[in-house]
Amino acid sequence: MVFEDEGAEERVVDESLKEDEVISELNLRPAVLNEFVGQSLIKENIQIGLEAAKMREAPLDHVMLYGPPGLGKTTLAHILAKEMDVDIKITSGPAIERAGDMAAMLTGLQNGDILFIDEIHRLNKVVEEVLYSAMEDFFLSWVVGKGLAARNINLRINPFCLIGATTRFSMVSAPLRDRFGSVYRLNYYDLDEMEQVLGRSSQILDCNTDSGGIKQIARRSRGTPRIGNRLLRRARDYALVRADGDITEKVAQEALDMLQVDDRGLDQSDKALLETLVEKFSGGPVGLDTLATSLSEESDTVMDVLEPYLMQLGFIERTPRGRVATRAAYQYLGKDFPIGGDNQGRFDGL
Numbered sequence: 001m002v003f004e005d006e007g008a009e010e011r012v013v014d015e016s017l018k019e020d021e022v023i024s025e026l027n028l029r030p031a032v033l034n035e036f037v038g039q040s041l042i043k044e045n046i047q048i049g050l051e052a053a054k055m056r057e058a059p060l061d062h063v064m065l066y067g068p069p070g071l072g073k074t075t076l077a078h079i080l081a082k083e084m085d086v087d088i089k090i091t092s093g094p095a096i097e098r099a100g101d102m103a104a105m106l107t108g109l110q111n112g113d114i115l116f117i118d119e120i121h122r123l124n125k126v127v128e129e130v131l132y133s134a135m136e137d138f139f140l141s142w143v144v145g146k147g148l149a150a151r152n153i154n155l156r157i158n159p160f161c162l163i164g165a166t167t168r169f170s171m172v173s174a175p176l177r178d179r180f181g182s183v184y185r186l187n188y189y190d191l192d193e194m195e196q197v198l199g200r201s202s203q204i205l206d207c208n209t210d211s212g213g214i215k216q217i218a219r220r221s222r223g224t225p226r227i228g229n230r231l232l233r234r235a236r237d238y239a240l241v242r243a244d245g246d247i248t249e250k251v252a253q254e255a256l257d258m259l260q261v262d263d264r265g266l267d268q269s270d271k272a273l274l275e276t277l278v279e280k281f282s283g284g285p286v287g288l289d290t291l292a293t294s295l296s297e298e299s300d301t302v303m304d305v306l307e308p309y310l311m312q313l314g315f316i317e318r319t320p321r322g323r324v325a326t327r328a329a330y331q332y333l334g335k336d337f338p339i340g341g342d343n344q345g346r347f348d349g350l
Contacts, residue, residue, distance in 0.1 A: 012234065012259050013220075013227050013267050028201050028229055029075045031082055036072065037200065037225075038193040042184045046076070049182060050083050059112045060084060060161040061181030062135055064120075066169040068308055070226030071186040073165040077116040080163065088114040093122030102130045103140055103155075111158045120164035121171035128176055135162055135179045167304075188223030188312060191215075197225045198232055202247075207236045212249025220256050222265035222309050234259060264313065264332070271333075273306050274315060277325045278333060285322030 030036045033043060033050070046063075053060045060080060065073040074090075081088035089105060096102050096117075109115060117123070123131075133139045140155040164180065166172055177183070189197065195211075195218045202209045217235055221228030232247075238255035239247045247255075261267050276294050277284055292299040297306070307323075310316045315329040330337040 011267055011269060012230060013222055013261055013265060013270075028204055030079065030200075033079050033083060035200075036075065036079060037196045038189045039072065039184075039186055042076075042186065045182065045184070046080070050080070053084065059086075059159045060114070062162045062179060063164070064169075064172070064177065064180040064183040065163065065165045065186060066167065066172075066183070067186035068188065068224065069167055070224040071188070072225060073186060074116070074118065077114065077163045077165065080161075081114045084112065084114070084161075086110075086112045086114055086161075088116055090116045090118070093117060093119040096123060096127050099126050099130045102127045106130075106134050106140060106157050106160070107155065109158055109160045112160065113158070114161045114163055116163045116165070118165045119167075120176075121166045121168045123176075128173065131162070132175065132179065134160075189221075189225065190223065191218055194218035194221050194223065194225070194228055198228050201229050201232055205232065205236060207232065207247055208239070208245055209247040210249070213247035213252040216249050216252035216256065216263075217247075219263050220261045220265045223312070227265075231256060231259070231261070265309070269306060270310060273302070273310065274325065274329050274333060277316065277323060278329060278335060283330070283338060284324035285319055287322045291323055 033047060036043060049060060049063075063080070065076060067073065077090075078088060087110065089109065091105065096105075105115060130140065133141050134157060138157050138159050140157055141152065162180075164172070164176075169177075169185070195214050198214050198218055198221070199209075201207075202214065213235070217228060217231050221231060235247050235252050235255040236245075238258065239245050239251050242254070243251040259267075272295060273291070277286065277291065280294060281291070288299050288303060292302045295302065307316060307318075310329075311318070313328065314326055315332060317324045317326060327337045
């Protein structure tokens with residue numbers, strides 16, 4: 001489970017889970033697969049896997065879930081545990097520092113239990129190697145001690161299901177990826193799916209909303225349920241103070257305008273990146289480090305936090321020569337798209 005850094009400036013459209021949102025998010029999470037909105041093809045495949053595992057009276061195949069934060073990877077892991085009627089143990093890659101820590105978790109699992117590892121791409125190599133035999137043969141083999149005192153320990157463990165979640169699938173090593181029986185990518189939600197998510201959440205939160213209010217929030221949720229639920233809670237608070245508690249289309253628009261989230265889901269940080277790319281660097285190409293320095297941001301923040309949704313909208317492109325603003329970005333900013341400029345290099349194979 002990814003939390004936003006305490007020292008980071010709060011962005012209402014940040015996909016990371018904030019620490020003060022943990023309880024509210026738990027209350028909004030669907031408990032069974034039928035309640036989970038969106039990701040229809042993944043749900044269908046998971047349903048088949050669940051039914052097959054129950055018919056075989058065996059644990060689920062190991063599952064890898066990847067995609068942007070806030071789309072439901074942790075929720076799906078809990079749903080799978082509930083549907084299989086087994087316990088789930090939750091941890092994260094950075095939290096497992098030694099092979100012995102992994103071994104202790106694996107030996108504590110009962111038959112069919114689920115081990116959920118968030119940020120699995122951040123497992124260190126020694127810990128990861130312990131998983132290989134455990135996932136394939138339900139057998140642990142590792143070395144303890146050093147030098148002449150070193151000894152090999154072999155131990156049979158109960159059959160289990162490993163669910164790994166990551167936002168950086170490419171950083172998961174090939175040997176580990178190959179041991180997962182099912183690999184699913186979660187995609188951003190479309191407008192109709194977001195409206196369904198928010199309609200369900202508004203009922204749980206006992207919000208007075210109409211279709212116009214839900215649509216306004218859904219349009220600005222960046223296709224991410226976590227962000228949509230956050231905006232819904234903010235709109236609810238605004239409505240209680242300014243509009244007798246009713247989230248109409250007008251009230252939702254006023255609330256989200258106050259939060260500086262526009263109707264494409266972009267905030268001031270997103271707009272600053274686009275404006276810098278277009279105005280300071282003539283639309284690019286410009287290198288990541290140069291762009292990040294101009295924004296007074298870390299390169300990783302630009303690449304992992306700001307760029308993904310802008311790329312999803314088709315506003316920027318990553319090319320071998322650097323970042324480039326597209327025609328859609330110029331239109332969004334209300335500027336004329338340059339013809340024949342240096343940023344056209346992306347069209348000629350550069």
